[in-house]
Amino acid sequence: xxxxxxxxxxxxxxxxxxxASGLDTVVSLRPGVAGVATRNVPATSAVFAxxxxxxxxxxxxxIIDDLARLGALVLTGDGRLDRWRLAxxxxxxxxxxxxxxxxAELSVEVRSGGDxxxxxxxxRVGGSPVTTVGSxxxxxxxxxxxx
Amino acid sequence: MLFHLTDRITGYExxxxxxxxxxxxxxEPYWRETPDGPAxxxxxxxxxxxxxxxxxxxxxxxxxxxxxxLSVADxxxxxxxxxxxxLDVIAHVESAxxxxxxxSGAVEVGGRTVMEAADVMCALIDTxxxxxxxxxxxxxxxxxxxxx
Numbered sequence: 001x002x003x004x005x006x007x008x009x010x011x012x013x014x015x016x017x018x019x020a021s022g023l024d025t026v027v028s029l030r031p032g033v034a035g036v037a038t039r040n041v042p043a044t045s046a047v048f049a050x051x052x053x054x055x056x057x058x059x060x061x062x063i064i065d066d067l068a069r070l071g072a073l074v075l076t077g078d079g080r081l082d083r084w085r086l087a088x089x090x091x092x093x094x095x096x097x098x099x100x101x102x103x104a105e106l107s108v109e110v111r112s113g114g115d116x117x118x119x120x121x122x123x124r125v126g127g128s129p130v131t132t133v134g135s136x137x138x139x140x141x142x143x144x145x146x147x
Numbered sequence: 148m149l150f151h152l153t154d155r156i157t158g159y160e161x162x163x164x165x166x167x168x169x170x171x172x173x174x175e176p177y178w179r180e181t182p183d184g185p186a187x188x189x190x191x192x193x194x195x196x197x198x199x200x201x202x203x204x205x206x207x208x209x210x211x212x213x214x215x216x217l218s219v220a221d222x223x224x225x226x227x228x229x230x231x232x233x234l235d236v237i238a239h240v241e242s243a244x245x246x247x248x249x250x251s252g253a254v255e256v257g258g259r260t261v262m263e264a265a266d267v268m269c270a271l272i273d274t275x276x277x278x279x280x281x282x283x284x285x286x287x288x289x290x291x292x293x294x295x
Contacts, residue, residue, distance in 0.1 A: 052277035061190035143182035
């Protein structure tokens with residue numbers, strides 16, 4: 001009982017977490033454990049002018065970037081995303097395109113800690129998996145060292 | 148921003164490999180603040196390889212096909228990219244069929260490796276589904292023309 005309550009009180013305000021991470025909403029945040037957030041995909045996004053003129057889809061690497069933002073948010077717990085950077089990814093699968101009008105539901109969970117924490121990432125649209133990342137490997141930046 | 152992360156094609160071996168250049172500028176919008184100063188988000192470094200691979204497919208198919216990302220087995224980002232860095236992008240074809248291509252590669256800055264990627268799998272799709280093929284042809288011609 002006590003552990004989740006402690007996590008709730010330690011977690012920063014979810015609106016502040018969304019603003020700090022650049023994600024659209026943060027649905028839940030359990031520092032050091034897991035997080036859920038959303039990314040809306042408006043047709044106004046400048047990336048669609050070139051990716052692609054006849055078939056607008058979100059570049060897969062930008063989905064990885066959003067998962068890395070959420071991963072850094074979970075690892076810091078205090079909104080200082082610059083404490084962590086993405087050191088690598090493995091087993092990334094793009095199952096479906098993410099298109100204008102979609103609301104992407106992102107979730108990450110920490111699989112192992114240490115100097116290079118590893119998280120698993122998952123993205124769904126309307127409940128269906130669109131992207132899975134077997135491991136997001138994160139590395140502390142200079143600001144993260146000694147914290 | 149324009150999602151064009153290849154500025155020049157600097158080498159091409161048909162069916163085998165491509166080498167490309169992406170020049171970065173402080174005037175670009177993607178820089179992210181880090182304790183060591185602005186850095187390029189690591190996934191955009193991966194995209195430079197994916198786009199070089201897409202141009203390789205287009206060169207190999209006379210712009211009939213281009214590549215869409217399906218999966219990535221393993222990517223490491225051992226270094227950072229800072230404003231003003233010039234990225235030297237090298238992609239090799241590991242295997243290819245009519246429908247799929249698997250590539251591996253690396254990105255270097257001044258001989259320093261900033262990314263290594265193994266087994267990036269792409270679907271080969273009809274160029275005309277994504278953009279006007281004439282536009283794509285003009286872009287390709289510009290990437291290969293050094294103007295000198």
